[in-house]
Amino acid sequence: MTMLNSNGFVLTTVDELLSWGRRNALWPLTIGLACCAIEMMHAAASRFDLDRLGVIFRASPRQADLLIVAGTVVNKVAPMLKLLWEQMPDPKWCITMGGCASAGGPFPTYSTLQGMDRIIPVDVYIPGCPPHPQGLLYGILQLQKKIKEKGVKKYDKAFEEFKKDIERQGLVPREVTV
């Protein structure tokens, strides 16, 4: 963005304006899975105060554009999380918080999903078990940077490709009649 003169005119591209708006109003979905959720709550509470970054938790996936996967994702919960991800409107981003969500963490077991990126594409991985709230803040700042650099258009294109990919693999949930 470039300030032209002191008369209050700003010259920018629509893309840049949109990405500026989007990266400064990331609304995550209120979902906690395990230990990391507690640190996520701490990040949202008074000391670390995520609100000042424009990060405001929303209770409905329809209003959210960021999914913070905070905690261990087990196989049983994976399809539900994916359903929620699909209910979120585009453009949307995903942060995996902690080792479990990123890669299975300390649970290489029969019931644990070995990394969230097996079912939905991930933008930022935050290591830690659980990460500090500062870690989550840093992750969100990194995501903002990523949105700034990549722009939104490019991102959407990549997402289309991902959608085609999962359709090809037959991973799209079908309607159930019982």
Add this chain to the structure above:
Amino acid sequence: MPWMNRAVADRVKFDFKDMEVEFTKHTTNLHVKQEKLIDLLTHLREKEGYKLFIDHTCIDFPEERERFQGVYILYNPDTNERVIVKTWSKGGSLPSVEKLWACARWAEREAYDMFGVQYRGHENLRRMFMWEGYPYFPLRKDFPLGGIPEVELPSLTELYAGRTEPPSHDYELVHTRVPTLEDLERTEKSRLQKKAQLVLNWGPLHPGTHGTIWFLFDLDGERVVQSDVILGQLHRGMEKIAENIYYFQFLPYTDRMDYISAICNELSYVTAVEKLLGVEVPEKARYIRTMFAELQRINSHLLWLGTGALDLGALTVFLYAFREREKIMDIIEGNAGFRLTSAFLRIGGVHYDLAEGTLDVVKAFVKDFPNRLKEYHNLLTRNRIWLRRTKDAGVISREDVFNYGLTGPVARGSGVPYDIRKLESYAAYEEVEFDVPVGEVGDVYDRYLVRMEEMVQSLRIIEQCVSKLESLPKSAPYVNKEHPAVMSPKEDVFMDLEDMVKNFRIVVHGESAPKGEVYSSGENPRGELGFYIYSVGGSKPYRLRIRSGALYNLSIFPKLIQNGTIADAIALLGSLDPVVGETDR
């Protein structure tokens, strides 16, 4: 805690001639034939007063003729004695005891899920943690820890970047089975037959459910006709992990069970293992443990208070409670180096000596906290909305406490003074003074008051620990490094060859535990957290069963909410305060 004594055992033996009584070092076991099991349990419950159902689980012995052994742990609140009843399955099945204790329904479901043991007479024997249609029984000895990889699940991050050969990062392409939405729908339908107007799903991904519990309500208008709870959305296979790693390696996993009260979990676990290994703990370590466990208890109750009030619409309490939580977390971080899952305790002591200035910070906290408590009381205790939401909601009777195996603040809210810290003292609880608050009515409001008072008592304990720790010399040992199974503290390992070799040996080969079994529990903020360790020697437990207080406390939920309203469900769940990491393990 004492176990069933000889006199009682002889009396029971008189009625059950073919029963075998076994006195082990840490337990009393009654071995009974399967046909007599129900009779014996009824006798123990009705005649001998073993009213409280602690736990039921199975142990898998693939070499034995009848493969599975059922283990029942009972408690007598009058004489303060425990007993273990054991029986062999017949053709892979056991009789169900849900008619005797209602909470056994869940324990049996879990044993069926994990071992495939059939229960004759169970009302609805379904998968507890895994989904309907899952073909394996994970806790059987022939099932691998990592499961059986069968579906190809590539990393989408890699797909995005264009798949490469070899893969862009190190991971296994083939993954264990992941259910489909149809599977989950089948799981849901198998649990509840619709009787009334509509079945409402609450959770599993809902902020009000304190994690990932999945509730089903069959509703007639706003009235709940019947309900059920589906667990397993955080089942990580803790017990299976424990069988595959050394005793000391499991300690950090206990943190991640009830992640809100990590140090209390560790304390319960190390107490059990120390009993098994016969480790004495130095005085200083005992006081440090007690102090941190109580700090953690306050921490945990604050989270309960904050989120419980938030669920009922009081946002202020959440922000206030988290302000104090940060202070406690700072104290823990300063000593353990970690805020939440701290892994601070060690078998035989604690990891580090107290950090410089810890006691001053704790003293400042103890001085400041009563004023903060007053603030919470001002916000809630006489608040009209709070009273109307919590008074006379979800009343638990004393009989139900025993019938459902309730422990912790939930039992005490109903007037049962069941507190392991008093009954089976561990760490330094014997040497400090504190009271056990109990409720009268047993409703949500009483449980709220009990927890609030528990925080005051915790403060009292912390104060006494601080003054004791101040009087101890700085050079006092904080870990019993003389014992062959205890790792030496870090500073010795770097300076002393002998200690280094010893640590090396333990890290590589593990502690060698004697044969035997032990059940030991600790008073957690969420009830009794027990560890039943069955050891056949060696450095790994043959079976490690975790008795979760939160699971049993939650088991009364469907009964309490029956004929209640949806609004009550939220207040009620907040007062039961389950943590999914512990209920699902």
